[in-house]
Amino acid sequence: MSSSLEQIKAVKDALPQHVAIIMDGNGRWAQQRGKLRVLGHQAGVKAVRKVVSLATQLELKSLTLFAFSSENWRRPEEEVSSLMNLFLSVLQREVKKLKNNNVRLRIVGDTSRFSDKLRQRIQAAEQMTADNDGLILNIAANYGGRWDIAQAAQQLAQQVAEGTLQASDIDEQALNQQIAAESVADIDLLIRTGGEKRISNFLLWQMAYAELFFSDVLWPDFDEQAFAAALACYVQRERRFGCTGEQVRKLLISNSMNEENFA
16 A cells, blocks of 8 residues: 555544534625525535535545524524425435435434425435445434433433333433434534534534534535545544644545545
């Protein structure tokens, strides 16, 4: 194995297994260009493709994207409606690509407020990719961290009521197992774009020991190089295997260019 390939393998071994991203800045991106906010959300779909492609090429285990929070229902009705329609169209358009690239899609959150058509589309998309064993792509939709913890507590309470679990057996491990089964597992790296430095009720339990990375880049402009920079920062915080941060970024980008594009 060449020195460069050895370095790439070393870097890949040090990469986070589970990355979560708060995709912030779509509306501001559109406003800066004199466009409607919904056009910023549409532009953000391209950034999703780029990070999913790089995550797949680098063989990350899981990628969780914050698409729509439980608080987003407070936004103007027109924008919420546009987001729901965009969600519908993206699911229909992108699911075949995910299936062909061995990506398993999961929608995480309370889908009860979605239309019947959207819930059916979600179920169909999840079923279509259920047998894929590559990257797990979690899309958090109508999701809130406090809701996540509360629903896990309800599940454990139900088990106690049914007599299959003792109240004294409920501990951090039991709650963690319930959350991971119904939602997502622990996060290694959280990235938030758009310049804000808060976690906005996202994956509160799962981020207990996560590394945090805040980027000033607005989400539609967040490309492979920006993603690689965040991953390189994580590797620097953990292990660089003798590489500098700049070397890590170059190795990740170089490796991704040698792979086929996500299509």
